[in-house]
Amino acid sequence: MKIIVLMKQVANKDAVLRISADEKWINDADVAQQTNESDGYALEEALRMKEAKGEGEVVVCSLGPQSAKTVIKDALARGANRAIHVVVDDSKKLSPYQIASAIADAIRSENADMVFSGLQSDDASFGQTGVILAELLGIPHATLVIEVDRSKLEGSVRLKRELESGWYQWFTYQLPALLTIQSGISQIRYASLKGIMAAKKKEIADVTPSIGEFASGQTIQKVYMPLKTKQTQMLGGGDAKRGAAELVEKLRTEVRVL
Numbered sequence: 001m002k003i004i005v006l007m008k009q010v011a012n013k014d015a016v017l018r019i020s021a022d023e024k025w026i027n028d029a030d031v032a033q034q035t036n037e038s039d040g041y042a043l044e045e046a047l048r049m050k051e052a053k054g055e056g057e058v059v060v061c062s063l064g065p066q067s068a069k070t071v072i073k074d075a076l077a078r079g080a081n082r083a084i085h086v087v088v089d090d091s092k093k094l095s096p097y098q099i100a101s102a103i104a105d106a107i108r109s110e111n112a113d114m115v116f117s118g119l120q121s122d123d124a125s126f127g128q129t130g131v132i133l134a135e136l137l138g139i140p141h142a143t144l145v146i147e148v149d150r151s152k153l154e155g156s157v158r159l160k161r162e163l164e165s166g167w168y169q170w171f172t173y174q175l176p177a178l179l180t181i182q183s184g185i186s187q188i189r190y191a192s193l194k195g196i197m198a199a200k201k202k203e204i205a206d207v208t209p210s211i212g213e214f215a216s217g218q219t220i221q222k223v224y225m226p227l228k229t230k231q232t233q234m235l236g237g238g239d240a241k242r243g244a245a246e247l248v249e250k251l252r253t254e255v256r257v258l
Helices: 037-053 066-078 096-110 129-137 193-199 240-255
Strands: 002-006 009-011 033-035 057-064 082-087 114-118 141-149 156-162 168-174 177-181 204-207
Touching (some): 002 037, 002 096, 002 129, 037 057, 037 114, 066 082, 066 204, 096 129, 114 129, 129 141, 141 168
Parallel strands (some): 057 082, 114 177, 141 177
Antiparallel strands (some): 156 168
């Protein structure tokens, strides 16, 4: 079984973010980078599926600049067999369709049994790349996956999806298929010293995509910090009963919670 895992490099959650001069994105020159959270869970699930099967290959695919090699090498140290790096210097200018298209071109010849991705990225949070990629590859996809039945992996996969309002769904998909993995599906392993040493000998294939002129349908107009405004209203003019009556009226007519 061959599983391809999509992994993205994003800014560290604890980093101090500053808006770039053109106000189109953050200034990431001095910002620490890390693996996108849900992508880490996707990798862990792929590794566990390979171990449950007792055979197979886990291939990591990452689209981004040369600095994304850090994310790739960490994945190889955790147990992935090899990696594909789709080298794009400025991926934030690409739409989810363009990103998915570049990845599809890079992995189509792999003929993988399964493709895993995180549910969404921690920076843009579109949650679209995985599902668009499935369409481009012509395979079924499942989103919000929170559990995978590893006992039966012969031509199909049975999994549990998270739905709205606390509901869940068990469903069986025919392979090949693409799954977008929810954070918290399992406990992520750390890279061992042995794994770190072994990662130095594992293959990382660089791919330069041909990004077409497809209209993305979206542009970033401006990135800015949330505006803090203070809108305090004094009710009742010092009269408690009158203030209470005005509060109830506002909850009923403006907030509409009564």
